[in-house]
Amino acid sequence: MSTTLAPPREPSGAPADVGSRRLTDRVFRVRESGIIAVLALFVLITAVVQPRFVSSSNIQFILVDTAVYALVALGETMVIITRNVDLSVQSVLALSAYLSAGLFGHVHGIPIPVVFLVGLGIGLACGAANGLMVSLGRVPSLVVTLATLYIIQGIDILVVGGNEVVASSLPSGFVAIPNVTIFGIPWLAIAVAAVIGAGAYYLRSFRSGRELYAIGSNPEGAQLAGIPVARRVFTAFTLCGGIAGVGGVLWAAQYQTINSSAGGTNFSLIVIAAVVVGGVAIFGGSGSAVGAAIGALLLGTINVALDVLGISDFWDQAIAGFLLLLAITLDRGISVRLAEALRKRSARDGT
Amino acid sequence: MDPGHSADGHAGQAQEPAHDRAGQPPANDRPPASSARAPVDDHASQVPANDPPPAGQAQAPADGHAGRALADDLPAGGSADEGQPQGPDGGGEGVPLLSLRHAAKAFGAVHAIVDGSIDLYAGEVHGLVGENGAGKSTLVKILAGVYQPDSGELLVNGAATVLHGPAAAQEAGIAVIYQEPTLFPDLTAAENIFMGRQPLRRGRRIDARQMRAAARALFERLGVRLDPGRICRGLSIADQQIIEIAKALSLEARVIVMDEPTAALSATEVTRLFDVAATLRAAGSAVLFISHRLEEVFEICQRVTVMRDGRQVLSRKLAGLSADDLVRAMVGRQLADRVDDEPAVPGEQVLRVERLTREGVFTDISFDVRAGEIVAFAGLVGSGRSEVARAVFGIDRYDAGSVTVRGRRLRGSSPTSAMAAGMGFVPEDRRQQGLVMDMSVQQNMALASLGRLRHAGLISSKSERNFAADWALRLRIKFGRLTDPVSQLSGGNQQKVVLAKWLGREPALLIVDEPTRGIDIATKAEVHRLLMQLARNGVAILMISSELPEVLRVSDRILVMREGRLAAEYSRADASEEKIMSAATGQLQEQAQ
Numbered sequence: 056m057s058t059t060l061a062p063p064r065e066p067s068g069a070p071a072d073v074g075s076r077r078l079t080d081r082v083f084r085v086r087e088s089g090i091i092a093v094l095a096l097f098v099l100i101t102a103v104v105q106p107r108f109v110s111s112s113n114i115q116f117i118l119v120d121t122a123v124y125a126l127v128a129l130g131e132t133m134v135i136i137t138r139n140v141d142l143s144v145q146s147v148l149a150l151s152a153y154l155s156a157g158l159f160g161h162v163h164g165i166p167i168p169v170v171f172l173v174g175l176g177i178g179l180a181c182g183a184a185n186g187l188m189v190s191l192g193r194v195p196s197l198v199v200t201l202a203t204l205y206i207i208q209g210i211d212i213l214v215v216g217g218n219e220v221v222a223s224s225l226p227s228g229f230v231a232i233p234n235v236t237i238f239g240i241p242w243l244a245i246a247v248a249a250v251i252g253a254g255a256y257y258l259r260s261f262r263s264g265r266e267l268y269a270i271g272s273n274p275e276g277a278q279l280a281g282i283p284v285a286r287r288v289f290t291a292f293t294l295c296g297g298i299a300g301v302g303g304v305l306w307a308a309q310y311q312t313i314n315s316s317a318g319g320t321n322f323s324l325i326v327i328a329a330v331v332v333g334g335v336a337i338f339g340g341s342g343s344a345v346g347a348a349i350g351a352l353l354l355g356t357i358n359v360a361l362d363v364l365g366i367s368d369f370w371d372q373a374i375a376g377f378l379l380l381l382a383i384t385l386d387r388g389i390s391v392r393l394a395e396a397l398r399k400r401s402a403r404d405g406t
Numbered sequence: 407m408d409p410g411h412s413a414d415g416h417a418g419q420a421q422e423p424a425h426d427r428a429g430q431p432p433a434n435d436r437p438p439a440s441s442a443r444a445p446v447d448d449h450a451s452q453v454p455a456n457d458p459p460p461a462g463q464a465q466a467p468a469d470g471h472a473g474r475a476l477a478d479d480l481p482a483g484g485s486a487d488e489g490q491p492q493g494p495d496g497g498g499e500g501v502p503l504l505s506l507r508h509a510a511k512a513f514g515a516v517h518a519i520v521d522g523s524i525d526l527y528a529g530e531v532h533g534l535v536g537e538n539g540a541g542k543s544t545l546v547k548i549l550a551g552v553y554q555p556d557s558g559e560l561l562v563n564g565a566a567t568v569l570h571g572p573a574a575a576q577e578a579g580i581a582v583i584y585q586e587p588t589l590f591p592d593l594t595a596a597e598n599i600f601m602g603r604q605p606l607r608r609g610r611r612i613d614a615r616q617m618r619a620a621a622r623a624l625f626e627r628l629g630v631r632l633d634p635g636r637i638c639r640g641l642s643i644a645d646q647q648i649i650e651i652a653k654a655l656s657l658e659a660r661v662i663v664m665d666e667p668t669a670a671l672s673a674t675e676v677t678r679l680f681d682v683a684a685t686l687r688a689a690g691s692a693v694l695f696i697s698h699r700l701e702e703v704f705e706i707c708q709r710v711t712v713m714r715d716g717r718q719v720l721s722r723k724l725a726g727l728s729a730d731d732l733v734r735a736m737v738g739r740q741l742a743d744r745v746d747d748e749p750a751v752p753g754e755q756v757l758r759v760e761r762l763t764r765e766g767v768f769t770d771i772s773f774d775v776r777a778g779e780i781v782a783f784a785g786l787v788g789s790g791r792s793e794v795a796r797a798v799f800g801i802d803r804y805d806a807g808s809v810t811v812r813g814r815r816l817r818g819s820s821p822t823s824a825m826a827a828g829m830g831f832v833p834e835d836r837r838q839q840g841l842v843m844d845m846s847v848q849q850n851m852a853l854a855s856l857g858r859l860r861h862a863g864l865i866s867s868k869s870e871r872n873f874a875a876d877w878a879l880r881l882r883i884k885f886g887r888l889t890d891p892v893s894q895l896s897g898g899n900q901q902k903v904v905l906a907k908w909l910g911r912e913p914a915l916l917i918v919d920e921p922t923r924g925i926d927i928a929t930k931a932e933v934h935r936l937l938m939q940l941a942r943n944g945v946a947i948l949m950i951s952s953e954l955p956e957v958l959r960v961s962d963r964i965l966v967m968r969e970g971r972l973a974a975e976y977s978r979a980d981a982s983e984e985k986i987m988s989a990a991t992g993q994l995q996e997q998a999q
Contacts, residue, residue, distance in 0.1 A: 262602060262606075272590035273588065279582075280572065340592035
């Protein structure tokens with residue numbers, strides 16, 4: 056008996072392991088492949104009706120247009136995975152866009168990377184404020200970030216007033232960011248994809264990343280397992296804010312005229328919709344940053360597709376809402392089916 | 407299971423003490439020893455007539471204790487017999503791995519633990535038993551670092567330590583398997599086991615392959631077939647428990663606390679768990695084993711601690727103790743007299759439940775309640791009492807059987823039809839289920855009677871107020887204004903509001919689930935008086951209570967549930983705390999065999 060107490064060593068039954076990985080992998084792939092299928096369907100239908108839709112310039116346009124949403128969706132994913140939500144990203148983005156791009160007018164010759172760092176800093180500060188109130192103040196994140204959504208917006212309006220940053224004050228290197236392409240692919244899309252890839256890898260392969268999932272899956276259990284819940288939640292909010300801050304700088308580069316309504320009044324909700332459509336469970340615990348990015352791409356594609364087809368904007372929002380419902384229903388359906396399948400499988404294995 | 411057998415089997419291993427060498431025990435051990443004597447006096451003087459038969463039946467074959475005077479047989483006396491040098495505990499050796507001294511912990515006005523002490527030595531499985539609410543779970547959470555005691559100290563390897571959180575406890579080598587599994591349903595079994603401690607490869611990245619291999623090795627060691635890559639959602643409770651146990655093993659902890667680990671396990675799984683516990687013990691760990699099943703305690707434990715009302719009342723080696731000794735120490739208090747001694751005059755049958763079954767929850771439950779009668783459901787938490795009540799009231803569905811109220815069988819289970827038939831239900835959790843905390847006192851009271859207070863489709867606030875004022879007076883509810891939110895009232899008064907809500911409907915049958923939980927003693931007595939008064943007025947009452955004094959004090963008949971079945975029925979005259987506890991913990995069946 057005491058021999059069994061030796062520390063666990065090499066795996067003895069590799070085959071079972073492969074089988075299990077295949078099953079769980081398949082389920083995750085199913086989640087993302089569902090969205091990819093919907094995306095492909097939209098592209099196909101639109102392309103048949105209007106071949107111009109799949110021209111390289113139009114695809115470039117969609118990729119650039121989606122990049123900021125997909126980037127901010129990464130931060131939002133980190134927060135939602137912990138069973139929280141950040142509604143304030145649009146205000147953070149707007150504030151960062153104005154203040155960072157405004158630097159070009161105030162400080163002549165300021166290097167572009169410094170401007171990005173300033174945007175990042177503004178975002179981190181806002182995110183940290185959210186994180187502090189949620190993790191230490193134990194106020195529900197929905198309330199905290201709804202409040203900061205308006206507070207930061209108020210600060211933004213106060214700072215900006217009637218002013219705006221105009222394109223002529225921005226250096227040419229900055230405004231060119233959305234237009235640079237490598238082998239026909241926008242540099243911006245590649246950079247954002249790389250950041251999302253890094254974020255997804257962090258969430259999957261690092262202890263603190265997995266702990267975010269654990270917190271969202273069972274907050275009380277996470278506490279009992281000795282996970283520093285407050286610190287992790289704080290970090291998730293801070294990172295989410297920081298990413299929104301960088302998103303603000305990119306927004307400025309893309310739109311070049313920045314007033315107090317940068318980002319629009321709907322940005323946060325679109326990002327959250329993208330995350331949920333992308334398969335991240337709204338009550339935390341599961342989903343991936345890649346899925347969220349594909350969700351953002353899907354929403355962006357629909358937007359452009361309807362435009363190309365000459366369908367009213369109303370339909371755009373209605374379809375986004377419909378997809379949201381579909382995603383949430385599918386999410387429930389999948390997790391129920393998954394539990395069922397696993398139960399049957401382990402029953403088979405047991406015999 | 408023969409309790410005497412394994413106790414004797416381990417007697418030979420009981421290590422010689424070295425307590426005196428360590429030099430700390432006196433302060434620690436004296437109070438328990440002296441309070442352990444308390445039950446002796448209580449019971450020797452009070453229940454001589456009731457007790458001997460069961461005691462005799464249980465123990466005669468085991469170790470021949472039956473012949474001895476009951477009082478002498480009790481713990482403190484026993485260890486004195488065996489001589490002083492062995493030390494008051496007669497158990498462990500050297501410095502305990504983990505030791506809690508005179509800990510107290512209160513939550514607001516509720517004193518969960520008043521004087522909690524326990525010593526866990528290397529190489530022992532230590533049983534912890536006590537009634538519901540005796541403070542066991544709080545003690546576990548103190549050992550787990552979840553709660554910090556208000557006073558008292560915790561010693562790890564003899565050094566005073568403050569555990570600032572669960573992580574600190576894990577680092578100190580303490581692993582806890584909680585009563586309710588605390589898994590992450592969205593993550594895999596392997597991730598659940600190694601959360602926060604995943605094996606790493608270069609760059610501090612998680613080595614998923616090695617993690618799964620380690621998890622598989624743990625499962626093999628436990629002899630179970632579980633896929634480490636499987637997501638935990640939908641696992642059976644037993645499988646979840648296995649994962650918790652694997653997690654505790656992987657921590658290589660010196661102290662492993664198991665809070666009722668066997669409640670959800672099948673017999674083979676229990677056997678396997680006991681093998682694991684034995685292995686851990688042989689490897690020099692200490693295992694704290696909490697169970698309501700005394701036969702299990704006798705099977706695997708060497709020493710035992712009994713808690714009652716937040717205090718340690720007994721802590722010593724198990725050899726020489728009988729199951730009856732433990733039950734007596736667990737119950738141990740004065741037998742409460744019934745406040746109202748008028749004999750109940752049961753009237754017509756109001757509720758008749760026949761062969762009610764909900765698969766996996768309760769089986770074949772039949773009983774009746776007559777007008778003017780208070781019938782109590784006693785039993786351990788989780789024995790299915792509340793679930794039966796919920797099914798009777800139509801909240802939960804049942805698979806078989808029938809519920810008949812005043813001769814009419816209820817069809818289709820729904821609370822609405824139960825209410826129409828004249829039932830009222832005061833739920834266990836008044837804050838969540840009984841009251842709308844943000845609504846006013848009068849609105850809450852009127853909630854179940856809106857139909858009667860309606861005039862032309864509208865609720866008249868005047869009739870609502872009159873209704874509430876009337877009941878507040880009758881139930882002596884203390885409040886500021888009737889329009890204050892009910893959340894401002896004390897727990898006892900909140901409970902009265904819930905009662906008023908149902909009494910306003912003039913029910914023929916009232917089901918009350920834990921009517922006095924978390925209520926101070928004075929209000930408790932008032933609630934008791936109220937229930938008895940209602941019964942006298944002809945209401946049939948079905949009460950669920952974990953507090954034995956309350957059961958004995960208020961009820962006319964007592965039904966004891968154990969693991970989803972009716973284990974015994976006592977009339978008020980026959981009932982005693984010992985009998986109820988014996989039936990609830992399964993000692994009764996053993997005696998019958």
